[in-house]
Amino acid sequence: MSSDLHTALTILGLAAVSVVTHAFFLFPQREVKIPDWLQRGLKVAPLAALAAVVAPEIVLTQGRLIDTLQDARLPAVAAATLWYVWRPGVLGPLLAGLAAFLPLRLLLGW
Amino acid sequence: MPPLRALFRDPHFRRGVRDMLDFVPGVSAWGLVTGVAMVKSGLSVPLALLMSLTVYAGSAQLASLPLLAAGAPTGVVCAAAFCVNLRFVIFSAQWRPFLGHLPRRRRVALSYLLADLNLIVFQRAWPGGRREPGQLAYIVGGAATCWLAWQGTSVAGILLSEAIPTRWGLGFAGTLAMLGLTFGLLTDRSTWTAAMVAAAAAVAAYALPLKLNIVVAIAAAVAAGLVMDRAGRAGRALDRNP
Numbered sequence: 546m547s548s549d550l551h552t553a554l555t556i557l558g559l560a561a562v563s564v565v566t567h568a569f570f571l572f573p574q575r576e577v578k579i580p581d582w583l584q585r586g587l588k589v590a591p592l593a594a595l596a597a598v599v600a601p602e603i604v605l606t607q608g609r610l611i612d613t614l615q616d617a618r619l620p621a622v623a624a625a626t627l628w629y630v631w632r633p634g635v636l637g638p639l640l641a642g643l644a645a646f647l648p649l650r651l652l653l654g655w
Numbered sequence: 656m657p658p659l660r661a662l663f664r665d666p667h668f669r670r671g672v673r674d675m676l677d678f679v680p681g682v683s684a685w686g687l688v689t690g691v692a693m694v695k696s697g698l699s700v701p702l703a704l705l706m707s708l709t710v711y712a713g714s715a716q717l718a719s720l721p722l723l724a725a726g727a728p729t730g731v732v733c734a735a736a737f738c739v740n741l742r743f744v745i746f747s748a749q750w751r752p753f754l755g756h757l758p759r760r761r762r763v764a765l766s767y768l769l770a771d772l773n774l775i776v777f778q779r780a781w782p783g784g785r786r787e788p789g790q791l792a793y794i795v796g797g798a799a800t801c802w803l804a805w806q807g808t809s810v811a812g813i814l815l816s817e818a819i820p821t822r823w824g825l826g827f828a829g830t831l832a833m834l835g836l837t838f839g840l841l842t843d844r845s846t847w848t849a850a851m852v853a854a855a856a857a858v859a860a861y862a863l864p865l866k867l868n869i870v871v872a873i874a875a876a877v878a879a880g881l882v883m884d885r886a887g888r889a890g891r892a893l894d895r896n897p
Contacts, residue, residue: 559732635832
């Protein structure tokens with residue numbers, strides 16, 4: 546299957562991205578100073594990438610804005626957000642979100 | 656590098672392992688979620704295993720899943736993952752004083768195994784900030800522990816997820832995990848602005864082909880973040896010198 550091959554190649558590309566980013570300032574033989582503006586830009590970019598990937602996953606269905614409130618994703622995001630406000634972290638909000646998501650999905654078919 | 660048996664007996668290696676053990680429950684849960692999310696967002700088991708074993712970067716893996724599912728081109732997926740991974744570029748400069756003396760091939764190979772946690776734990780254990788004997792064994796101990804915990808649970812998640820029906824929609828667990836990560840990066844006005852701009856742009860530009868909405872969103876958000884940052888600093892400078 547060509548789409549499997551494409552995915553496999555993309556995954557190897559991602560592995561290369563891992564190596565390049567982890568070793569970035571370890572590649573040169575001599576120490577390199579990071580310019581100030583670059584350091585600031587580098588801080589925002591990961592956040593931007595995550596937000597850009599997450600937002601459509603939450604509010605779009607097949608490329609259209611959600612047009613019903615009976616979607617398990619919305620209560621899940623609300624629960625995860627509230628949990629984060631109460632106790633910041635990754636795992637707590639994830640579990641709280643799933644606790645809201647799964648019953649609605651499985652019992653009500655949202 | 657000393658032979659394996661000598662390494663296992665090295666007290667610094669052992670301390671590196673021990674210090675990392677505190678974080679193994681968190682790493683394991685995270686690995687399990689990523690393993691399940693990979694398969695439930697459409698990767699086959701062999702491809703998910705390939706991703707786990709070669710990419711070894713949880714947030715970048717999660718971020719690439721919706722893009723892979725949408726059939727985005729390799730360049731766009733890699734660009735998004737590169738942005739998510741940019742923090743490692745900063746970390747690599749912070750590792751430099753401790754790893755810079757190694758031959759290039761070895762320091763590159765070792766750095767590939769060093770995640771966010773390794774740096775935090777290392778900096779706590781060696782607060783001196785300069786090269787000291789035993790550091791390398793310590794780093795290797797922590798890296799090996801973290802790798803085993805992550806890969807063990809990630810592979811378990813990949814294999815387990817075959818038993819979980821797709822209609823449970825557990826691919827969404829990956830999105831929820833990314834949501835928590837995103838919240839954690841919101842520290843001030845410029846980061847909030849960047850996140851809002853990125854989210855709005857990604858949704859508004861969703862119809863663009865090749866998942867280019869992600870690239871547009873990142874570019875817009877970084878520009879907005881830098882502008883906000885500059886405005887903020889100019890404002891503070893004015894406060895100091897009215």
